[in-house]
Amino acid sequence: MSNPTVGSGVNPAELLDRQYRDSKKLEARANLHRRYGRSDEPDWFVWIAQQANLPEGAKVLDIGCGPGWLWEAGKAGFPSELDLTLADFSAGMVEAAVEAANAAGHYARVEGVVADVSLLPFADASFDAVLACHMLYHVPDASLALKELRRVLRPGGIVAVTTNAEGNMAPLYALGAAAFGGAPSDPAADIFGLNRAKALMEALFDEVVMTSVAGDLNVTSAEDLVLALTSFPPGQDADDAAVAHLYELTKAAMVAGGGAIHIPKVSGMVRGLAPR
Numbered sequence: 001m002s003n004p005t006v007g008s009g010v011n012p013a014e015l016l017d018r019q020y021r022d023s024k025k026l027e028a029r030a031n032l033h034r035r036y037g038r039s040d041e042p043d044w045f046v047w048i049a050q051q052a053n054l055p056e057g058a059k060v061l062d063i064g065c066g067p068g069w070l071w072e073a074g075k076a077g078f079p080s081e082l083d084l085t086l087a088d089f090s091a092g093m094v095e096a097a098v099e100a101a102n103a104a105g106h107y108a109r110v111e112g113v114v115a116d117v118s119l120l121p122f123a124d125a126s127f128d129a130v131l132a133c134h135m136l137y138h139v140p141d142a143s144l145a146l147k148e149l150r151r152v153l154r155p156g157g158i159v160a161v162t163t164n165a166e167g168n169m170a171p172l173y174a175l176g177a178a179a180f181g182g183a184p185s186d187p188a189a190d191i192f193g194l195n196r197a198k199a200l201m202e203a204l205f206d207e208v209v210m211t212s213v214a215g216d217l218n219v220t221s222a223e224d225l226v227l228a229l230t231s232f233p234p235g236q237d238a239d240d241a242a243v244a245h246l247y248e249l250t251k252a253a254m255v256a257g258g259g260a261i262h263i264p265k266v267s268g269m270v271r272g273l274a275p276r
Helices: 012-020 024-036 044-052 069-073 091-104 142-152 170-180 187-192 194-202 222-229 240-256
Strands: 059-063 083-088 109-114 127-133 153-164 206-219 261-273
Touching: 024 206, 024 222, 044 069, 044 127, 044 153, 044 206, 044 261, 069 091, 083 091, 091 109, 127 142, 142 153, 142 194, 153 187, 153 194, 170 222, 170 240, 170 261, 187 194, 194 206, 194 261, 222 240, 240 261
Parallel strands: 059 083, 059 127, 083 109, 127 153
Antiparallel strands: 153 261, 206 261
């Protein structure tokens, strides 16, 4: 089954109406990491902040900001006095992100803008840094989007992109494929995984460096796993029989795993500088 929310086949109306009008479906996926991630994993949002290494007082664009979790949960890793522009094509996400960033009480200025990464409403060289976290697999042409990021960066400005590694969370996607069809792999990583992100960015930016962080989930609730797999295509459109089949497959996998499903994960960042 196809996924109308990633890569060249992306359907913008589907993506907004069914996925990102608000953060409910994103929460279903994030819940797996919050509840079942190992305690020795680095905090993901603080890790992003540290790897991005933004300078004090930078003017920053976060495109595809989602509900702003990065700026609230990751504030310990960011310098204070940043000037933030939080942009997303979902007005609901922008509103939530601005509220979260302001609640952090850590930033000099916070502005929200509804925007499309492929046609940004900003002048050339407007920002000192641009972040695009786990979102470039949603655009029809990632190369075009990256060119827009380069355009709005000042010479020498920082670009930081996060995504998943190829092979990420394979046991989770294998269960989804068994119940709903499709490829038994992370669709985001298939379209715009770390290695492809690095290759595309090397063609456009200087001093490109890829870093990754590994972790794992030990999921003990079939209900939480089913909620995650039915929060995006093709699972979100599955009928009751297919969802029941997924539930039975998940319970059987948990029995085989001694009461839990072990799910390795690898995500990371590709960081570069706009040409001078």
